[in-house]
Amino acid sequence: MPYEAGSGNVYGLSTTRLRGRTGPVWAGSLYLCCLLMIAAGPVVLGAAVVAPDSERVPDVVTGAVLLLLLPAGLLLWAATARGRRRERRLDRVGVPATAEILASQTVDIGEQDGVRLTLRVTGDGFGAFESVVEVSAEDDLTVGALLPALVDVERKVFAIRG
Numbered sequence: 826m827p828y829e830a831g832s833g834n835v836y837g838l839s840t841t842r843l844r845g846r847t848g849p850v851w852a853g854s855l856y857l858c859c860l861l862m863i864a865a866g867p868v869v870l871g872a873a874v875v876a877p878d879s880e881r882v883p884d885v886v887t888g889a890v891l892l893l894l895l896p897a898g899l900l901l902w903a904a905t906a907r908g909r910r911r912e913r914r915l916d917r918v919g920v921p922a923t924a925e926i927l928a929s930q931t932v933d934i935g936e937q938d939g940v941r942l943t944l945r946v947t948g949d950g951f952g953a954f955e956s957v958v959e960v961s962a963e964d965d966l967t968v969g970a971l972l973p974a975l976v977d978v979e980r981k982v983f984a985i986r987g
Contacts, residue, residue: 855905862898866891915984919975922948924985926970927955931962938962944972951978 866888873884928943940962947953960966976983 852905852909855901859898859902859905862894862901865894867895911982912984914980915975915977915982918979919977919984920948920950922946922951922974922976922983924972924974924983926966926968926972929966929968932959934959934961940966942966946974946976946983948974948976951976956983 868888869884869891870888873888876884924944924946926942927945930941932939932941938961939959941957941959943955943957945953945955973986974983975986
């Protein structure tokens with residue numbers, strides 16, 4: 826999913842080849858998860874209202890705790906929708922480009938091995954630029970490798986396609 830990098834680079838990176846694209850099945854799964862998070866608290870509280878008095882207190886407490894999931898569900902929904910919009914826009918208006926790996930350094934990304942790549946992205950309609958990104962390690966990510974990319978010149982984002 827494309828985004829602007831916070832590292833001071835002019836362009837940001839997200840990749841379908843290196844990082845994963847939010848396809849329709851994955852997006853649908855995320856939206857379903859969001860709906861469950863959003864609905865859990867109100868459903869349990871609603872059930873507590875119609876429950877006999879002896880069972881009401883635990884249900885109210887559970888419902889109140891589950892209400893804490895509501896903002897998290899709304900935020901996840903918004904983030905998923907924003908990412909999908911950015912991906913579709915990049916597919917629609919992206920300018921074909923080439924990203925050359927200038928440098929590669931092994932790094933830890935959470936609990937997996939990764940690489941920090943310095944990329945030079947070139948193409949028609951915009952000036953060449955460099956960006957530093959961290960991605961999961963892959964055998965073919967070596968210095969000098971050329972990767973296909975798309976660049977949204979107006980929004981200053983790019984993604985590796987491959």
